[in-house]
Amino acid sequence: MVAAQKINKDLQEERDKVTFVIEEFAKWFYGGPRQLHEKRFLENYILSDPDLQSDVDPSYLSHKEKYEEAIRRVVVILKRIDKLQAEGHKIDNVHKKVLGSMIVSNVFKEGSPLTTHIGMFGQALASLGTPEQQAEWLDRALRCRIWGTYVQTELGHGTFVRGLEVTSTYDPKTKEFVINSPTTTSYKWWPGGLAHTVNHVVVFAQLYSLGKHHGIQPFIVQVRDFETHKPMKGIIIGEIGTKVGFNTVNNGFLAFDNVRIPLKNMLMRNSQVLENGEFIKSQSPVLNYGVMTEVRVDIVNGMAQHLAKAVTIAMRYSTVRRQSPIDPKLPEPKIIEHVTQQMKIFPAIAKVIAIKVAADKLYNLYDEITAEVKSGNLSRLPDLHALSCCLKVVTTNEVAQSVQICRLACGGHGFLNSSGFHDIYGNVVAAQHYEGENTVLLLQTARYLIKAWSQVLQGKKLTPSVEYLSAYKSGQLGKWKGSPNGILTALQAATAGQIALAYKHLEERKKTSSVEVATSQTGIELAKASELHCQVFLLSSLMWSVNRAAKYFSKALGEVFQDILHIYAYDLALRNLGSMLQFVSFSSADLEQLQMDFEASLKKFKNNSIGVVDGFDIPDSVLGSTLGAYDGDVYERLLSAAKKSPLNQEDVNKSFDLYLKPFIKSNL
Template structure:
């Protein structure tokens, strides 16, 4: 497909190229030994991989066909000025308003491409690849369109009746309306029990009246509500005939689809400047006795007839199930952002040399000892989220949920999605800080993208629920299931393998006084040794918390213990899921891929056992000598993977324009491109506009 290039953009690019060439003539750009060595180092790193990098890339993307489609999608968007910021403009120099406009322009262009006959002829798989390519390029695009696709749409699918889906879904899928997700409030964030927005049924007019009774009832941080969304899903306290009926979801129109003006009795605005994701128009909404038809209360699980007879949901928790896909989306987004930062820092780490023997800085334990588990973490999360996707399909059955199956499985899905979101948020924060420090002063430059990723990251530690609260919720479910097993020998029989499957052997684990492994290196040959150790520690720790609660200790006094156990449960789930896939797997008949994925799995298991060894020590399950051995074997495993890191990060398939970091150029030739990036920046050289006003009066003074 030929993409028309905006003429002014092309002219600007040509002018910038001429200016850059002129500047380079004035500068001393003679290659140094360091700049000449960098590409050689990168090539040597790539050649040292023990596996076929392209074969691993196929596995990462879900198969060769998907990999080829992604590369084709990247090639398509790379030179499109409406999708990717083109020189001389730079992504990091866009103002808030420019970012808002550019991101909406990306969505407009994406939708138009989906409607293009040439794109349509290539099938839905290529359309999805285009979407994923843009998600990789822009966090603002990812979240702005994700609010519509993953939140607004999912609420409709999960909670809307067949009639409501028939009425709304076509407009949603074809972007004739843009939806947002009005859950959080100024005074209550995600504490849904306390939200103040009300929906009162008026039987005389057959309408609901949506109202924001106080300032703290204002819907807050609502993505796309600032300027874009035409409609929103609103969760509100419901009142019928003067009686409180709990929470329900409602479709409310915010803006006229043609003019963009706010609807009567709706006031909404933009949150303004944020730390990151400046292309997303987060907003606030107030409803002033806004009237909507009764039919716009989502009624797959509840019902209200014309006479005001209300049938409640089988359980109030179904109203919160929409948060499960949101959390899985946030986990995937976390993995994506971490992988970008790790790819940047890893590439820089093998071309930057420093030390008494001019070592590659990646050869220091402070580098490879941190980056090897970070790379493993990315692979584990990628693998585990595919498992959660399959489990979620069982839960929702494509929107045709069996109420009994749905109710029976939702608690388990909530538990693992909540704690996995907590783990990825916290460990991901550590990894990003590691990446920043590992790139030295160059990470402080916005042009190398690490800082931008860290700014954009903030929403992932609180969006979808505060990590402490989510981990508390998981711990509560874990304690309940463990009690049911220990005291009543009951354990739910699910249609998928639960993350808590190890509770089936809880009594057996409690009876084990100490880990029997005396040589921890044996764990590299037998991955189940680590798995059994993690499960035993978890059962013992959770049981200790349970016993303390029974003895009268408060939940608040055990808060940190509970959160730590839930976090460990998530890490153990990542490991156990990977063991099931990679311990003895034959991946696409490629032994190199199978071997490296098993090594990634083993490293994550050792990382988890090392990180949470304090939990085992508290229970007397691990001795000081075993803890020392675990650390020794773990660090040796990171060292053995040192030369595989470039190949492992290459397999993610991120083009240079997606990473947006000159110090992470694929070929390792980083210094001249870095310099060129700065030279193309507006006003990088020359007399500043304020010289005559502020500098000259001082320097000319006698």
């Protein structure tokens, strides 16, 4: 990768122990040699632009300066992409592959102002617009000649979409919609890029026509003038303020005061309003929310990439850092020699692989079901929705926790901005909030699981993701075996048992209260069932991928995949013992053996751990960390970064003469 560098001897010593070909792993991780080559080409082509280099870390800039610098960098990258295309390089969906990927994660440490434009605006036009509407707006959006965002959430309503307050009322006399924000709580709130970046929005509003209400529908609205960028008439727009992270995403607020748009600006691929005001209903209202499903799939994939950065930093630092003798007669060891350090980092490495595999499987499922929907078959949409909801929740929660563990594993140095953890963590925890409140999403998955259990009781055939419920009902699950496959079976039994228990309590509560009240009262059990169902999907997907890899990759790499599977399965079992003990028979010897197997799996994986994180193929220009650089020169990088602090550019800060000296010299 960067063989010409002088490598820290401890780091090189660990690399020399690796038993597999790292390049082979990298090709697998990125989907094949072509995809890996394309990623590297784009990294080199985009990030080599000198206008993206800066001696001043953005963290030292003011909030306003950060945004302005982010916009400057966006334009540099867009020009670079234009140049790439002019040179004849044909790369499909290149704007998303650059601006919607990890490639620019160190360029925009706190997110890009075009994040939502790249991730949602174009997709909304593609999935919600008619061919005529796509001809007018989509191509310009994909080429970033108009900039837009996806506007749904309001100040007073988020995940509860039906509660949105912004209205769009059709006026048949002028053939226009009149959009209004009737209350303070109806202000649109949060969309990325909305504040000062975009000039268009896809907005979701309550539709009224001929005095009738027709639910939530999407509309495209120009919010800023093309020439001056000033807000259009009736548009009230601004920024919502600083946040824990994502501070250059330019999240904004938006309100409408009798804003008129033409009839053609209602996105009518699914539902339509005719010139006379007649409303033609979609075959399924959920089709309007397909964009959110795709974004949740993107989030799952993004979590794997963010965690890959975190474990790369923690693993390389742990290989270079020496501290706390294990044997007092020997020198201080690399901290990765401590089994407690391995316990922190190795399961996180395994999670990267498990989440990446689950994301790949979810992408394939999304493509299959999208094709079915286009042909009028909506039967598998609920399955996709249920999986995307719970995976978004579990992966964002677990990755946030794992990034924090990796940061803590780096001691005090992990608390520095220059470590890179601050930015990774800020980007990850943001995903816990957007595209659906996590508990609500778990309850949406639970609704699907309860229905599936009801079908089991009726003897009906289930979709593949929940087939294990039938096996549980027929008594095929519940016997403990300490292998990954045995752990999967035990987890399936625990999940099915939890679903059955929630179903039982829900039915009992429905006898004395409404369905809504009964569901609310059973919420804790339902949410737990959804989390377990997601863990079943993650483990089963990883097992499938590892078994497949054994057929197509070298024996050495196949063994590494097996080691990763064992770490992931044992760690998962230990974290979910409470749930499994309720529905699976264990002996004390079984539990003791599980812990011993977990510790043995850490030891077995150790020599290949650095090879796996190297195989994530994250160059220093993307990693952006003093602790995790490929050469392992941690201490020189830490000192160099510290010297760049603006406070170190003068020997005496002016605050001494202004405040400290007068106080010291005073007679007080």
